[in-house]
Amino acid sequence: MEGSELVQEGIESALRVASFKPFSDFTDNHMHIDPINGEGIEAVKKFERAGGKFLFLVCKTTKDCGIELKNEKSFAQLFDFTVNLSKQINEKTGVKSFPVLGVHPAEFAAMCGKFSVSKALEIAEKAIDIAGRKISNREAVALGEIGRPHFEVEHEILEACNKLLEYAFEAAANLGCAVQLHTESITEKNFKEFRKLADSVSLDPRRVIKHYSPPLIKAAEGSGIFPSLIASKENIISARKESSRFLMESDYIDDLQRPGAVVGPKSVPKLSLQLLNEGIFTEEDLWKIHKDNVEEAYGIELP
Ligand SMILES: [Zn+2]
Structure with missing residues (x-):
């Protein structure tokens, strides 16, 4: 960061504090919306009513x-479906x-079984290429979720997952976009592993976002990777003890057959406001988690 940018950021942050503007525009970094098996747009409205933006x-x-x-055309259909759903959310x-x-x-x-x-x-590599074209057309912003299953698989499948991950990292480096990582539960050594992989294809480590991250905020920061944490109280309090360099997510799956499989669509704004009221978060933390960190991880500007 340039010195002048640092000064600018300092001024912005001072203005925020001086104006006492209560924070309102919350960001959920990982949500699934399912108009077929779930509530669809109604779930987004719940998020909005709770303060989600x-x-x-x-x-x-x-x-x-x-x-x-x-074949890969099935993924092209899936991506069209998701892009269209996103447009509907933005309109409605x-x-x-x-x-x-x-x-x-x-x-x-x-x-791999089929x-x-x-x-x-x-x-899958062709599907990543298709997703990449949609990102360069600005129809989408990032690749994900991609990585390794959270359950055990045969060695050969695991190797293929790692190859696909490397392929996606390389695509992200070329596109200059972020990647949302889905993996088995990880420890500090995995942050180093993903940093190494990012370096090997010249991907900015900040563009690697570990979805469903453990609250190892310092370890993530050391690697440059951005951790995204499930909005559960214990998790976020433990993370905040280290610092506020993280994103928040519900991992809402919007499936009426699996209610409560993860936290609900309101959880990110609701928990953030609760922790603010309890003095665990400051207004400045909310600006960081819901805006600054998001912009830095994705390399985009929130309107
Ligand atoms: Zn997910």
Whole structure:
């Protein structure tokens, strides 16, 4: 950062404090909206009523969207579905949504069984190319969620997941966009692993966003990677003890068959306001978590 930018940022932050403007525009960094199996736009309205303003709309699986998985064209359909849904959200609510497109690791693992592992990898890489074109057309902002399944898989599948991850990191480096990572539960050493992978393809580590991150904020900061934390009280309080360099997410899955599988659509704004009232967050923390960190991780400006 240039010195003048630092001064500018200092002035902005001083103005925020001086004006006592209560923070209002909350960001949910990882949300799934499912108009087929869930509440769809109604869930976004709940988020909005709780104070939500921005959400990163992560695509679901082809199956969730009623698409038969045959080849990479099935992913093109899934991405169109997600981009269209994002447009509807932006038209019908006061929330601005940003599409995030990728091949979910659980879907990729299933593909390895349905096709051969090498065929699955070929399809998934082509899907990343399609997502990349949508990002360069500004129809979407980031790649994700991508990485490794949270459950155990055969070694050959795990190797393919890592190859796909490297492919996605390389695509993100070329596009200058962010990647939302989905992985098994990780420790400090994995932040180093992902930093190393980012360096190997010249991807800015800040563009790597660890979805469902543990509250290892200092470890993430040391690696440059941005952690995104589930909005549960214990998790966020533990994170804030280290610093406010993190994002918040609900990982809402919007599936009426699985109520309470994760936290609800209101959880990010609701918990943020609660922690502010309890003196655990300051107004400045809210500006950082819901705006500055988001802009730095994605390399975008929130309106
Ligand atoms: Zn997710």
